[in-house]
Amino acid sequence: MTTARTDGITGEADTRRRLLDVAVVLFIRHSFAGTSLQMIADELGFTKAAIYYHFRTREQLLIAVVEPMLRELRAIVDTAGRQRGPRARAEAMLAGYAALVAANRSIASVLTTDPSVIRVLRHQPEWRDVLERPRTLLAELDPGPSGVVRATAVLTGLAGAASAAPDDIDQDALNRHLLEVGRRILGLRTPRR
Amino acid sequence: MTTARTDGITGEADTRRRLLDVAVVLFIRHSFAGTSLQMIADELGFTKAAIYYHFRTREQLLIAVVEPMLRELRAIVDTAGRQRGPRARAEAMLAGYAALVAANRSIASVLTTDPSVIRVLRHQPEWRDVLERPRTLLAELDPGPSGVVRATAVLTGLAGAASAAPDDIDQDALNRHLLEVGRRILGLRTPRR
Numbered sequence: 001m002t003t004a005r006t007d008g009i010t011g012e013a014d015t016r017r018r019l020l021d022v023a024v025v026l027f028i029r030h031s032f033a034g035t036s037l038q039m040i041a042d043e044l045g046f047t048k049a050a051i052y053y054h055f056r057t058r059e060q061l062l063i064a065v066v067e068p069m070l071r072e073l074r075a076i077v078d079t080a081g082r083q084r085g086p087r088a089r090a091e092a093m094l095a096g097y098a099a100l101v102a103a104n105r106s107i108a109s110v111l112t113t114d115p116s117v118i119r120v121l122r123h124q125p126e127w128r129d130v131l132e133r134p135r136t137l138l139a140e141l142d143p144g145p146s147g148v149v150r151a152t153a154v155l156t157g158l159a160g161a162a163s164a165a166p167d168d169i170d171q172d173a174l175n176r177h178l179l180e181v182g183r184r185i186l187g188l189r190t191p192r193r
Numbered sequence: 194m195t196t197a198r199t200d201g202i203t204g205e206a207d208t209r210r211r212l213l214d215v216a217v218v219l220f221i222r223h224s225f226a227g228t229s230l231q232m233i234a235d236e237l238g239f240t241k242a243a244i245y246y247h248f249r250t251r252e253q254l255l256i257a258v259v260e261p262m263l264r265e266l267r268a269i270v271d272t273a274g275r276q277r278g279p280r281a282r283a284e285a286m287l288a289g290y291a292a293l294v295a296a297n298r299s300i301a302s303v304l305t306t307d308p309s310v311i312r313v314l315r316h317q318p319e320w321r322d323v324l325e326r327p328r329t330l331l332a333e334l335d336p337g338p339s340g341v342v343r344a345t346a347v348l349t350g351l352a353g354a355a356s357a358a359p360d361d362i363d364q365d366a367l368n369r370h371l372l373e374v375g376r377r378i379l380g381l382r383t384p385r386r
Contacts, residue, residue: 031309033227113306113353116224145362149354149370156357157350157378160306161342164349169338177342184377185350 109163302356
């Protein structure tokens with residue numbers, strides 16, 4: 001249906017991968033709500049039936065796109081939550097988040113800024129908590145309204161900066177710049193080596 | 194069609210206002226791409242014809258929603274661009290932007306983070322430049338990749354923080370917190386009074 005290979009399993013996995021990659025590009029261009037399965041099929045030259053073979057609904061496709069990043073975010077949140085004291089928790093949360101968005105520039109923006117994506121994920125009990133805890137961990141450092149404003153600025157600012165970063169900034173440099181921005185917002189010192 | 198008032202002009206202006214207000218709420222909930230004119234009509238209990246009387250296309254409605262904020266942004270960019278030296282230009286751009294997003298919490302997030310909105314506005318020659326110059330003015334302070342990352346973090350971070358700010362933070366307090374976040378990112382000192 002989708003490939004002339006004799007190795008059917010690899011062919012299917014490849015097709016699924018291409019499907020997810022094209023979905024991210026279209027989600028960024030049109031937002032999740034503005035992207036139909038038909039548009040994804042057209043972009044790949046597939047039939048809609050070929051898409052349905054892998055994903056029954058647009059929501060399933062979205063979850064498949066963002067799930068790897070959400071799993072990593074959960075691990076970061078768990079590690080950060082185990083640190084002693086608000087400063088160590090915020091530092092661990094920030095360092096993990098900066099590395100995560102630097103490594104996932106395109107998905108980071110889909111995940112943190114697209115209102116239609118956030119709406120779908122808030123209805124997934126499995127992920128709701130993972131989406132809310134980063135802000136709590138970062139805001140703890142500075143109780144009160146300014147702490148919430150700072151924490152939200154870190155999460156949206158780093159995702160926005162990562163997704164719009166010039167292509168000539170490599171992942172390591174981007175990670176460093178993002179970490180520095182986050183430390184400045186939160187008033188965290190750069191740790192000595 | 195839309196009101197029982199005898200004062201037809203006020204009635205029409207009211208209807209237009211209600212239409213724009215509901216549109217913002219739905220754009221935030223579903224993204225612009227995910228909001229149809231039919232959904233707006235349903236939310237207001239109007240017919241689709243009543244909506245068409247005011248706006249022929251979804252794009253016209255979007256422009257009407259964001260135009261007042263874009264006009265203010267253009268004035269801020271023009272004022273900032275006339276300042277002497279990169280530091281004064283960045284400070285003026287930041288102060289204007291923080292005040293603007295603090296005063297327009299809901300529209301700020303539609304305007305700066307919804308990919309389907311940005312896509313429409315980039316095709317409007319009138320507004321493309323207004324959307325690009327803020328980053329240039331903020332990035333000038335620190336030539337090179339880290340300046341671009343910082344400038345983007347300011348623009349997306351302040352908009353994100355404003356749109357997610359708790360309701361109990363009033364506009365003045367929010368403005369102060371946002372300005373402080375921006376100054377921290379850019380390494381600008383708080384001016385003495």
